[in-house]
Amino acid sequence: MICQAWIEGVSTRKVDDLVRALGNESGISRSTVSRICADIDDGVAEFLARRLDHTWFPYLFVDATYVDVRHGGRVVSQAVAVVTGVSAQGRREILAMTVGDAESTDFWTQILRGLRERGLKVATATDAEGVALVISDAHSGIKSAVKAILPGAGWQRCRVHFARNVTQRLGSAHSKPVNALISTIFAQTTGEAVIAQYKQVTESLRGSFPAIADMLETAEADLIAFAVMPREHWQKIWSNNPIERLNREIKRRADVVQIFPNRESVTRLIGAVLQEQHEEWQYGERRYLSEISMRKLITVLNGDSAVDPVGVVMPLTA
16 A cells, blocks of 8 residues: 555655554654565566567657756756657557666667667568657757667657747747648648648748748658658657656656655656556557557558658559
């Protein structure tokens, strides 16, 4: 009961109140709660080190959030990196969680290399059953690590983060109509229409907002990488929103602690939270992506469609 209450976000002080309410008048000390919860470590360690070759993961979502940790007598901000995947069965899984000093290229490279060592399948010229697309923000460290460690995988730049970049450049007042225009790209229903609208929007912004037009031109291949995939998947893979919702849950739980005593305590708590979320995804009735749409994805990845120079699937013709 104590372990579960702690994972769910009950502070050690409130755990003491709970124990007293259950009839133990002496209560329980914070140190005892911490000692009991340390038993979670083995389960979390096993979960985060499990093999990943039981299936293949065409989609990976990659992101990080930050928590405060005591280190060397001071409080420092530490990156908590999380990788989730969508399996061939259309279900989401938590694949990795790592704590580090910063989101450097080496940090992300180590994380992705660890996934491969645990059996994550990588697409090859003769076998398409591997990572097809990695979705993240435009962090250079992530992009470099994907290129180095996951050959054959495409990279989808999160459209939500791109919209934020536009707002940062123009300010909230000017960016609203611009982002509204850019959003029309994602309202299209075919790959050809996405390309055409992208070029039209870019040119329409050239006169009034040349900097944004340049941003669009540079980001074209990455911002519409989703259009290679089945239409049913687009809304689920063109942004990093799914993992950002997970990050909010991590922050909600971390806010109860406020300052972690060490990195190990971060791994213990956040790892336990992620393990529970993983189990909910695995045993929930609803899949993230349907079986039918996953079969369509296999058809696309096996080359039954032609891909144009910017990476958008075109039907094969006789």
